[in-house]
Amino acid sequence: MRRKKLGRSSRTSGSTIALIVLLFVGTVTLGGGIGYFYFQAQNVTKLDAQTLCPLSGPTGQLAILVDKTDPVTIRQLSFAQTKIEDLVEAAAAGTRISLGVISPDEAVVQQEYLSICKPPSANEANGLIQNIAAVDQAYKDGFKAPLDSMLRSLMVVSEAPSSPIMEDLQTFLSRIPDTASVGENKILVIFSNLAQHSGELSFYEGGNWTSFSSAGGDQRLARSLSGFEVKLMQIPILEGFQPELEDFWARYFDAQGASKIRYERVGDL
Known part of the structure; x- marks a missing residue:
């Protein structure tokens, strides 16, 4: 067939x-x-053109306050600057980085301040839909250059007749946007010998937490550090001061709402 x-x-x-x-x-x-x-x-996270923060808001806070009233050596400054740069490097994209100063000169306090968010670096960019070179240039020009410039202006050898740590800390915190809206990843770094010396309180004149609270100082605190981890990079001071210093700042930061306090000694030998 x-x-x-x-x-x-x-x-x-x-x-x-x-x-x-x-x-x-x-x-x-x-x-x-x-x-x-x-x-x-x-x-792709959309950023504010001026602050470089995500339009949805920053994802964390890294606030760094440098005391320019204390005697300090070049070695101590170098150590502290390296530590600060490491913290900035480790911060995630979207973190608001703020720099401020402790000084009895109000003009210096107002001038030496910077607060911008860390944008994604070239390593974090998506090469399929983003221009890697443009992302890298924006990171360097918009973030790293102004941050490095401000850090250099803060990390200098200088002294002053008074040290208004509490007052300038509150001024600094009041200028930083979004501290209350960010719930996690909040760090405050203070580089200082921590010897408060102003009309409000002076350790050099025998001041301590008892005298501060007896004068009603604790009732005036702004409770502005809720959820913050506090890193104290302390320049060594007379050993006789240290117990009172640690007791005062432990009580102070607890009253301000801080979640944790860590000390790191910044010696020069």
């Missing part, structure tokens, strides 16, 4: 089906690719 040969119409029908399948697969693949790129583009 002879087999029937496939006719031209059968071959044409098979080719048509194959073409339809191919077009369908291509359309699905193209649609999936477009969808993938759209999804990636939508998930």
Whole structure:
């Protein structure tokens, strides 16, 4: 019995089906690719042009206060600056980085202040939808350059006749936006010998927590450090002062709402 040969119409029908399948697969693949790129583009964090913070708000706070009233050596400054730079490097993109100063000169306090968010670096950019070179340039020019410049202006050898640590800390915190809205990843760093010396309280004149609270000072605290971890980079001071200093600042930061306090001694030998 002879087999029937496939006719031209059968071959044409098979080719048509194959073409339809191919077009369908291509359309699905193209649609999936477009969808993938759209999804990636939508998930790139949009930043405020001035502050470099995510439009949804910063994801953390790193506040650094430098005391320019204390006698300090170049070695101590170098050590502290390296520690601060490491903290900035370790901070996640989206963290607000703020720098401020302790000084009896109000003009210096107002001038030496910076608060911007850390944007994504080139290593964190998505090369499929972002210009890596542009991201890198924005990171260097918009974030690293002004931060490095301000840090250099703060880390200098200087002294002053008084040291209003509490007052300038509150001024500093009041200028930083979003401290209350950010619930986690909040760190305050203070580089100082921690010897408060002002009209409000002076350790050099025998002041301590008892005298401070007896004068009603504890009732005036702003409770502005809720959820903050406090890192105290302390320049060594007379050993006789240290117990009173530690007792005072433990009570002070607890009353201000800090979650944790850590000391690090910054010696020069």
